[in-house]
Amino acid sequence: MTTLISTLPEAAAPQRRRLFGLSRAALQSLFAADLGLAPKAAKMRASQVWQWIYSHGVREFDQMTNIGKALRAQMDALYDLSRPEVAERQVSQDGTRKYLIRFAPGIEAEAVFIPGVGRAGALCVSSQVGCTLNCTFCHTGTQALVRNLTAEEIIAQIIVCKDDLGEWPSSRDDRQLSNIVFMGMGEPLYNLDAVAQAIDIIADGEGISISRRRITVSTSGVVSQMRALGERTEAMLAISLHATHDALRNELVPINKKWPLDALLAACRDYPGTSNAKRITFEYVMLKGINDSDAEARELVRLLRGIPAKINLIPFNPWPDSPYECSSWDRIERFADIVNQAGYASPIRTPRGRDISAACGQLKSESVKERASARRRTETVS
Template identity: 50%
Template sequence: MIMTEKKELLGLDKKEIEALIAEIGEKPFRAKQLWQWIYYHGETDFDRMTSFSKDLREKLKAGFTITRPKIVAEQVSQDKTRKWLLEFADGQRVEMVYIPEEDRGAVCISTQVGCAVGCRFCHTGSQKLTRNLTAGEIVGQFMTARDAYGEWPSPTDETRLLSNIVVMGMGEPLHNFDNVAKAMNILTDGAGIAISRRRITLSTSGIAPRIVDMVNATGVRLAISLHAPTNEIRSQIMPINNKYPLEEVLEACKTYQQQDGSRYITFEYLMLNGINDSLENAQQLIELMRKYKINAKFNLIGFNPWPGCAFQPSSNNRIHAFAKVLNNAGFAAPIRVPRGQDILAACGQLKSKKEGSKA
């Protein structure tokens, strides 16, 4: 018997769903209903799509499927940070993290299996790029988190626990531009999952030519992984800087700020002992921002060492002194307390292998 593979619906955008509904000979208004079942109700079972006739349900069941990534493992940190190891149909795995605040929280999702950028401080970066995730796999991560917290149908802004999304897991989002942009537009659609564009932050290592494109294509917020005030230091810890040096990244940021109209651009800055954490480095950062006339906010991030890494975290005193120099020059520079350290869920620690596992 010849088995034809069922078509995956998760990750289809509105136009694709409309085309599919037309293809199976249904009236156009069914497309809107199907969209709502998938993305507003989070439904995966065609039999529970009660606004459809039995005939239509059977037709959908015969040709289509709505799947979530499989949860392979799950850990909860002492600080309630929750980490999932997720597996896709081809066996590839990524990690996803939920970082709760008092009455809301952010889900950190991945865009690639592995990463080609190779930042030297990043655990993920030590795992070679295997493949891009599809739009469905990117959206499916967040939907899995919603399953876990029972947040279907889409709650309102005020009541949702999973209020924010940070695209800061594995991978460089701008290296998987089309799928990421499509996923962002699905996540933010008001008739579905309906996360506000301003509540999504996408972090990039600085793929300068695509920064403004992503803002234009999605309207989500961008954060730049800067981590150094000079090309010399940045190239040492982020080899991508040889391709897109600071000047190009900051020019793109300037255009982004003008176009986006946001009050400031967020720069992530990992504090690495003896590498980028001197008071002189803080001063260099200030001069750089003044030169490019960028309203910047710096997130100073404590480094979480992982087995085999070559860097040490800066001391608390050093981080506070660094922040003070920036603050005195008028820049916000909050110090980020690492979360989920005991389960290796903090920034730069994600890796898709189930370490220590016999599986």
């Protein structure tokens, strides 16, 4: 008698659906379809799960004690609350924390928590893996764009940070994470749908509960999407400016060739909700002998006339083979004095996390280089 041995592969277990990044309405529809819940019951369960994952930070459905045991088991079989892999975590001498988060093979982005920024501390999140903008002073911009991040992947950066800081529940009075800034890898306005969806989740009062007034989105000047950003998110706006005339900005921020300063500043004046209580932040990196003269300080004041604004002066963070140097501290202070005397707040941003390559414009490059070097050593040995 011959025994036949099947060579067919076993059926793979169905992949559980991840819940991070879904809207309340999407959760409700999912529960109605998967669990057979009536609309009212699906809405209630969606609200309960929302609070457990975003306010309490639970990792297991068994922790959701106001949901019946049988329903929790069903949810556990269908849905996934796991976090992405933290490929690297580094802590600076100044308390800055940098996370390299791996969402999938070859899909990694960095987030940086900076204590003492905003009300208590700010998390700088990425919206893309890589970047298309090629700003010449930015090391992050030297990396090719891989893809946009999803709303789930944006939210996951916040969850990872809150886990690390012990920031659960979100309602605690002493929480360290009070502000979110979209100033990490990528151009947020080239990924507006995912960014807007993530902001709706971040700002929800029954979850992460960070006010829209404490969420800032920085753009290099994607004029076509700026009004939509304001209308859809009500987030605070920051502009990566860095120059006071088109010729120089074309070099520093090449997107200026598509949307020059006149168009950019007109869009700033048109940004929804702008007022003295809701000012636009203009970021200005200080480059020695390039954009740091008294004349440029005065021209900056002229350009921003009539726009409720504050100006962040950013000492340039040098990187290997960069063509630029940082302005001297005296020069930066003189520039700030001119802007201040014109009535604009112009704080000088203290460089943070330089010892772990977490400062402005440095994200991911060192991590990528170190792993590439390690691979080369391994290949050489083998």
